Amino acid sequence: MVRKNMIIVFTLFLLTGCFPSKKILEDVQLVSAVGYDYKSNSQVELNGMVAIPQRGEDVPPISEVFTATTNTSKMARALEQAESPKPFEIGRLDIALYNHRLAENGIYDLVDTLQRDPSLGRDLYMAIVKGSTKTLLKQQYPLSETPSKYLLQLLDQNMNANIPKSNIHDFLYRYYGKGMDPNLPLIEKQGDRIRVIGTALLKDDKMVGQLKLEDSFLLKLLMEPFEKGIYEVKFKNNQFFTIQNLSSKVEYQFKNVKRSPSVDISVKVKGRVSEAPKIPVSNPALIEQLESATEKAMNKRTNKIVKKLQKAKVDTIGLGDLARSRTRGFDFKRWDEQYPDIPINVKVKVEITQAGITE
Amino acid sequence: MSQISENKQISPYMAFYMVTTMQIGVGILGFERYIAKTAGHDAWISVIIGGLLFNVLIWMIYRILSRENADIIGVHRNLFGRWIGGTLSFLLLIYFSSTILTVLRTYIEVIQIWIFPELGTPIITFILLGLAYSYVIGGIRVVAGLSVLGFFMSLPLFLLKYYALKNAHYTNFLPILDHSFSDLMAATKGVTLDYLGFELILLYLPFLKHPEKSQKWAHLGNLFTMFTYLITVFVSFVYFNQEQLQHTIWATLTLWKIVDLPFAQRFEYAGIALWLFVILPNICIGFWSVSRGIHRLYKIKQKSALRTMMFIIFICSILVVDRQQVDILNTKVSQIGFYILYAYIPFLFVIQLILGKGNGKGKGRKTSNG
Amino acid sequence: MIFFKKKKKNQQQEAKSNSTKGTLTFPELMKKLTASADFSTVKQTSLSTFYISYYKTLVNPEFLHRDLLPYITEMPLKNLDDIQKHLPLDGMVKSNDVHDIANKVTEGFILIQMNKGDPEGLLVPSLSTENRQISIPETEFSVVGPKEAFVESLDTNLNLIRKRLPIPEFTVKEVRVGKLSKTRVAIIYIDGIADAENVNTAIQRVNDIEYDHVVDSSYINQMISDNENSPFPQLIDTERPDRVASVLSEGKVAIMADGSPHALTGPTTIVEFFSAFEDYFLNWTLASVFRLIRLMAVMFSVLSTPLYVAVLTFHYEMIPENLLATLVASRNDIPFPPILEAIVLELSIELLREAGARLPSKVGQTIGIVGGIVIGTAAVQAGLTSNVLLIIVALAALASFTTPVYQMSNTIRLLRFPFLIFAQFLGVLGVAICFAFIVSHLLKLTSLGRPYIAPLYPLRVNDLKDALIRMPFSVQNSRPSSVRPQDKAKMNKKRAKEKHDIED
Structure with missing residues (x-):
């Protein structure tokens, strides 16, 4: 019995070398944001932002950016190791940024390395940056401790309100999926602020166009039910009012998909007037006017957006997939050919329910 | 089944736990991809068809065994005599052992891919086999207890599906029945692999008290497996679209990634660790049954049979080096399983009917004593 | 009275079986006895002559002079039979068996002989029992409910239980164990409720004890447990007579040793170790919640530090976003890896506990x-441990003390260490593997031959009413089936369930 136990213990000792290596929290460098910049057609500059904790409890961490240039991102990380005192770990990556020039050439290869890594989560945010990601990550922002934290909160907040939701999972969902195309938030560094300037439209993994922030709101209306978005409407001679939507609903109707398809999209928006300088909003008659003014403005604008999408041959709304789900034996090839010329009508219906707490 | 003393037997309802826990194994972590390959978003229908077919097979197995009132080794001996029957039993035991190896090796593969890339196969095989040994040595009662525990430990994992449903695209299921019947049948073949495992009942049935009462529990167990698979397929299909699913090797594991609890995020690490309690009953029931089978066939002590088996499986597990080999192992073993279940079991059923040997209950009992 | 007679009979039987081997003549015995300074032989010569021999330290002198001597000196007595007739005492034995005499005298009997060399003598029981007062329970204190605890005298203890179960079926079997100590061990059960097999197992195991001295019931606990090597206690050790009475009425068996203020009860199940007896004094909703909290506490106590080590060593991805900064900041200056930090802290808590218990x-x-506040704060300030871990370890220690049975709370604190080692090598997977090993051990464990984790496996739905939660008394209509009671019903189900109309 004792001898048998000895053998077991001995075997275990022999095998201890095969135990996994340790990644103790304070001994690794946690990369919390990466940015990819365009260098040349075959080369990418990779910037990894690391938050380095400081001694003491209440001292905020300092952010550092490590940079390397290669053709694949994995090798870039190996390069970065040379400068860093601790090994890099990307398991806590929150944000991946892509320079817009790079995005025009396609970003799938870069995203693919990220999605293959089992240590990465699925709620990683992605965004396209107008300008260099390096300068964006290197800046210290007074609004938040580190750029990555700032970006995370910024994107989180905006995706709840004005721009379509998109993280790495959504991107891949729309990238792989037939009859839909991905979109990503478009951001820009403005001084010591970062601004969401709109939505980047992608065909497969290449950026082909963009929408302004106001238009992103309308695109979001066409894509998903949501609340809390804000939209500004012009009302008679230079008077403006903003409307905040409390809920929205979108319905699609497909006609004759197999031969000559046409699509009706009807959007219902419930909202309240959040800001209306110089407009007496408590008047019921006026509310109706406001409603029709909003409807008119939105209708005009959304139809324009849809036309734009069709022209660029991007199906950001995912109409192809919706058509598939309503048609037996759906033919994607045919649909893709027809897509730019399909008549798509958007009808927005607006209902204004409240106008604040005072009269 | 007079040869087994009553206090070594377990209650008939244990068939429920033992059947489900044997069926649900590593496969469920990534089977969506395989069945969706042919039947696309209609693959859930194949899951149901597969489940129902397996209920028929369970019924057949119960008929075969209850006619002879013995386990499969006794049946083989009665029908084909000592030598041919013994050979058939031996081949069957080899198949069972290879399923154990498959489950073990695939789980290790999952660990190596998802948690510890540097973890050596020998050490983890050694630990898992040691764990299995400590259970099997306690007899069927302990092994069955483990399967009950595994069942209840895996139940809360269902709740995690909620996180995927928050981001669901329900239109992915439409239109229903957009695939041809042959597509569905091809997917059903794929599903078969995930229902495999319950056939070990061929060996442990005599250890259930009142085997005839346990039949309904076995059916229920199979239905529960079907239900589990249905939910899994449903959630994966609404979270991923078909094209994305083809790029996702471990769909369920990927789903765990999005779980974000206030005290822990990235649930897949905890999930894979908890999955140990789903894998372990698989391995333990397997080891118990096969070592019991060897004991019945060759009159070797069950303990030494178990040790030898573990040693062989340890060596085999080390010999399987990379992912491709694990894949090959999986496909080969499940192909054999497919033929055993859909060809050999019905064949045995018919042979038994024709030879009509099953009538003599006394005879069956006598020969099964060996 | 029935009880006493039964006991006496047992005593006689046991005395015979326990007599030391080899032949011993009476003079030899007397020589042996008188070698001890506290043994005295007094020659009484009043109306008739006889010799009284006894241990001064064992015999109550008051009894000797007030209750014994006056009766035998008053009148002329010819022989021992006469004396026996005249003494208004109970439990006298006339014996000529040297071994019997030797056993009795060393227990505190007074030996009366007519002649000094006579091999025959009358043995009069006169044990002076130096008893501790019955005090309040210390390890199983409860705010409400009875405040009696066992003392070191078996008879007092039996009295405490018997007055709670005044029925003739209450049976005590007495056995003597220990070559030197000859400890009286009582096996207590209710006839007709307790399963005969359980009773026999208990008696058999106690009889099989081979040891020179048995000082306390915890000796017996270890000697008769099904698996000696298991860190899990397999019998409940309680100091509350009320708990013993209630456990007996469930059909279990209790074992008590003379000189030990504890009773052992079995067959037990693991859930019993986490139920305080106070649970039955509280409303069932409260009691159930407290039981669940206790269960959580156990899980927390065992798993928190190992998970801390696992996550910090291998799975930094699992740390919630909001905690990450705190953890990194608190770990930043620590010179030790998490495992060392955890082990050092756990050990220092154990040190504190040991020191506190011995003083x-x-x-x-x-x-x-001093330990908690001064050392803890100093350690954090010196940068030797992170304050997050300090909180976790302290909470875990606190949580382990919520377990009502002392032995179990020790086990729980010990269990952490294998978990820690597994966590260090294999992270969360290691924790799962260690848990699986413990489960395999628990599944194989039995208590007096009955499965240890009974209501959970084998699954007894009926017993779950009083396991992880405690259902109200109106639902507790049957005794736990895991102990196989002969009489299953606790009460008349129908009468208990009778429903009353609104205004009835």
Whole structure:
């Protein structure tokens, strides 16, 4: 019995070398944001932002950016190791940024390395940056401790309100999926602020166009039910009012998909007037006017957006997939050919329910 | 089944736990991809068809065994005599052992891919086999207890599906029945692999008290497996679209990634660790049954049979080096399983009917004593 | 009275079986006895002559002079039979068996002989029992409910239980164990409720004890447990007579040793170790919640530090976003890896506990405060441990003390260490593997031959009413089936369930 136990213990000792290596929290460098910049057609500059904790409890961490240039991102990380005192770990990556020039050439290869890594989560945010990601990550922002934290909160907040939701999972969902195309938030560094300037439209993994922030709101209306978005409407001679939507609903109707398809999209928006300088909003008659003014403005604008999408041959709304789900034996090839010329009508219906707490 | 003393037997309802826990194994972590390959978003229908077919097979197995009132080794001996029957039993035991190896090796593969890339196969095989040994040595009662525990430990994992449903695209299921019947049948073949495992009942049935009462529990167990698979397929299909699913090797594991609890995020690490309690009953029931089978066939002590088996499986597990080999192992073993279940079991059923040997209950009992 | 007679009979039987081997003549015996300074032989010559021999230290002198001597000196007595007739005492034995005499005298009997060399003598029981007062329970204290605890005298203890179960079926079997100590061990059960097999197992195991001295019931606990090597206690050790009475009425068996203020009860299940007896004094909703909290506490106590080590060593991805900064900041200056940090802290908590337990209660408190506050704060400030871990370890220690049975709370604190080692090598997977090993051990464990984790496996739905939660008394209509009681019903189900209309 004792001898048998000895053998077991001995075997275990022999095998201890095969135990996994340790990644103790304070001994690794946690990369919390990466940015990819365009260098040349075959080369990418990779910037990894690391938050380095400081001694003491209440001292905020300092952010550092490590940079390397290669053709694949994995090798870039190996390069970065040379400068860093601790090994890099990307398991806590929150944000991946892509320079817009790079995005025009396609970003799938870069995203693919990220999605293959089992240590990465699925709620990683992605965004396209107008300008260099390096300068964006290197800046210290007074609004938040580190750029990555700032970006995370910024994107989180905006995706709840004005721009379509998109993280790495959504991107891949729309990238792989037939009859839909991905979109990503478009951001820009403005001084010591970062601004969401709109939505980047992608065909497969290449950026082909963009929408302004106001238009992103309308695109979001066409894509998903949501609340809390804000939209500004012009009302008679230079008077403006903003409307905040409390809920929205979108319905699609497909006609004759197999031969000559046409699509009706009807959007219902419930909202309240959040800001209306110089407009007496408590008047019921006026509310109706406001409603029709909003409807008119939105209708005009959304139809324009849809036309734009069709022209660029991007199906950001995912109409192809919706058509598939309503048609037996759906033919994607045919649909893709027809897509730019399909008549798509958007009808927005607006209902204004409240106008604040005072009269 | 007079040869087994009553206090070594377990209650008939244990068939429920033992059947489900044997069926649900590593496969469920990534089977969506395989069945969706042919039947696309209609693959859930194949899951149901597969489940129902397996209920028929369970019924057949119960008929075969209850006619002879013995386990499969006794049946083989009665029908084909000592030598041919013994050979058939031996081949069957080899198949069972290879399923154990498959489950073990695939789980290790999952660990190596998802948690510890540097973890050596020998050490983890050694630990898992040691764990299995400590259970099997306690007899069927302990092994069955483990399967009950595994069942209840895996139940809360269902709740995690909620996180995927928050981001669901329900239109992915439409239109229903957009695939041809042959597509569905091809997917059903794929599903078969995930229902495999319950056939070990061929060996442990005599250890259930009142085997005839346990039949309904076995059916229920199979239905529960079907239900589990249905939910899994449903959630994966609404979270991923078909094209994305083809790029996702471990769909369920990927789903765990999005779980974000206030005290822990990235649930897949905890999930894979908890999955140990789903894998372990698989391995333990397997080891118990096969070592019991060897004991019945060759009159070797069950303990030494178990040790030898573990040693062989340890060596085999080390010999399987990379992912491709694990894949090959999986496909080969499940192909054999497919033929055993859909060809050999019905064949045995018919042979038994024709030879009509099953009538003599006394005879069956006598020969099964060996 | 029935009880006493039964006991006496047993005593006689046992005395015979326990007599030391080899032949011993009477003079030899007397020589042996008188070698001890506290043995005295007095020659009484009043109306008739006889010799009284006894241990001064065992015999109650008051009894000797007030209750014994006056009766035998008053009148002329010819022989031992006469004396026996005249003495108004109970439990006298006339014996000529040297071994019997030797056993009795060493137990506190007074030996009366007519002649000094006579091999025959009358043995009069006169044990002076130096008893501790019945005090309040210390390890199983409860705010409400009875405040009696067992003392070191078996007879007093039996009295405490018997007055709670005044029925003739209450049976005590007595066995003597220990070559030197000859400890009286009582096996207590209710006839007709307790399963005969359980009773026999208990008696058999106690009889099989081979040891020179049995000082306390915890000796017996270890000697008769099904698996000696298991860190899990397999019998409940309680100091509450009310708990024993209630456990007996469930059909279980209790074992008590003379000289030990504890009773052992079995067959037990693991859930029993986490139920305080106070649970039955509280409303069932409260009791159930407290039981669940206790269960959580156990899980927390065992798993928190191992998970801390696992996550910090291998799975930094699992740390919630909001905690990450705190953890990194608190770990940043620590010179030790998480495992060392955890082990050092766990051990220092154990040190504190040991020191507190070995010292008088007042000093013990001080040690607790010094250790907890001063050392803890200093360690964090010196940068030796992270304050997050300090909180976790302290909470885990606290949680382990919520377990009502002392032995179990020790086990729980010990269990952490294998978990820690597994966590260090294999992270969360290691924790799962260690858990699986413990489960395999628990599944194989039995208590007096009955499965240890009974209501959970084998699954007894009926017993779950009083396991992880405690259902109201109206639902507790049957005794736990895991102990196989002969009489299953606790009460008349129908009468208990009778429903009353609104205004009835």
